[in-house]
Amino acid sequence: MKYQARKKALILLADGTIFYGKSVGDKDGTAFGEVCFNTGMTGYQEIFTDPSYYGQLMVTTNAHIGNYGTNEDEVESESIKIAGLICRNFSYDYSRPAADASLQEFLDKNNLFAISDVDTRALVSYIRDHGAMNAVISTDVENVEGLKKQLAEVPSMEGLELASKVSAKKPYFFGDENATYKIAALDIGIKKNILRNLAKRDAYIKVFPYNASFLDMAAWNPDGYFISNGPGDPEPLTDAIETAKKMIATDKPVFGICLGHQVIALANGISTYKMHNGHRGINHPIINLLTGKGEITSQNHGFAINREETEANPDIEITHVHLNDQTVAGIRMKDKNVFSVQYHPEASPGPHDAEYLFDQFFEMIKSVDTVSVS
Incomplete structure (x- = not known):
């Protein structure tokens, strides 16, 4: 395939730039999709299968994509979630013993259209x-001209509810049913590695669809609640926001990541907004305001919570801040066992600086269990 003549292709942006x-x-x-870029040098297969990227055209800033092939175990969901791929140099060959297929075979299997030989530095600079x-x-x-007309019909990501496109259709279980702890997870685009991180801390997880009622989740009598990452605008997720309010009211520990972080903020009356170009990569610097320590983190989000409203909310404390632009990267409730972050502590591949957040969640659960027993 690599020796066959490849077809000319274009990227047409909504403002007419080509x-x-x-x-x-x-x-x-x-x-079609919203064009965005990821600066990670590894992890392209995990990026392509991350539900948070649903409906987006992914520009990879790393110059070579595909050179280490793919492995069926290195996925974050059951299928590719990006709408299309844009890269500089596409590697048809790969040189990793652990790989079981080329990236081209993986894309073909998932029917994903991709283009290469693009000046991605110029494209990313333009998006920035x-x-x-x-x-x-x-x-x-x-x-x-025909493509322009079709593109004009594509809805904006702002105001777009996408969790229903990637969420499980019915509840399912993950982990060892004999584990010590039970976690009820609201799936608004959950990644497999989040489930792995919960399970390896002696938890059995029941994953519920995006529109699950709180009564259904509470009926399982979990030790804690988790609200996942996911795609799209958080504000249309009215069911998830109401469910989050009821989770918070139980006094059981609640942990949210990315879209889950935004849902927890909305449940506390804090608004969200669409960012200029978002944060997507595996080297984003965060400061933990509680410890004073810096963290290098994996991030993938195009929306953020309003900092002024967060600072003004008497029930909320900002725990983490993004050092590049001072956006809110983590919060906790002052009188509840509720916290969330705007990045991915389960990063794989990527930095593991923030993996302690999963331990923090289970320390909370243990503390609540100890109090209730005593």
Whole structure:
């Protein structure tokens, strides 16, 4: 396949700007979504299968993509979630003994359209300056006006509810049923490695769909509640926000990651907003205000919570701040066992600086259990 003539392709941004490249393989294709970029040098397979990226055209800033192949165990969900891939150099060959397929085979299996030979440095620089926006990638390079009309019909990510597109359709279990602790997880786009991190701390997890009622979750009598990451705008998730309010009212520990963090903030009357271009990568610096320590973190979000409203809320304390732009990266409730972060402590691959947050969650559970027993 790598020796066959590849087709000309383009990236058409919503503002009319065009970048050019070539199709991966010799396929024709067209894909729409919000264009965003990830700065990680590894982990492309995990990125492509992360439910938080649903509906997005992914630009990888690393110059070479595909050079270590793919492995069926290195996925964050059962299928690719990005809408399309944009890269500089696509590696058709791979050189890792642990790989079981090439990236091209993985993309073909999941029917994902990708383009390469793009000046990704120029494209990322443009997105940084002008912000995230909808775009289309296509081999239909002679039909720019037609693509513009189709692109105009693609809804904006702002106001878009996407959790229902990636959430489980019915409850399921993860881990050892004989584990010490029971965790009820609200799936609004949960990653497999989050479940692995909970399970390896002696927990049995029951995962509930995005619109599950609190009564259904509470009926399982869990020791704690978890609200997952996920895609889209958090504000349309009215069911999840109401469920979070009821979780908080129980006094049982509640832990939220990324979209879950935003849902917990909304449950406390703190609004969210769409960022200029979001945070996506595995080297984002965070300061833990409680310990004074810095953390290098994996991040993937295009929305954030309002800092002024957070600081003004008498029930909330800011625990973590992003050092690049001072956005809120973590909060906790002052009189409740509730906390959340705007990044991924389960990062794999990626830095493990923040993995202690899972331990903190279970320390909370143990503390509550001890109090209730005594």
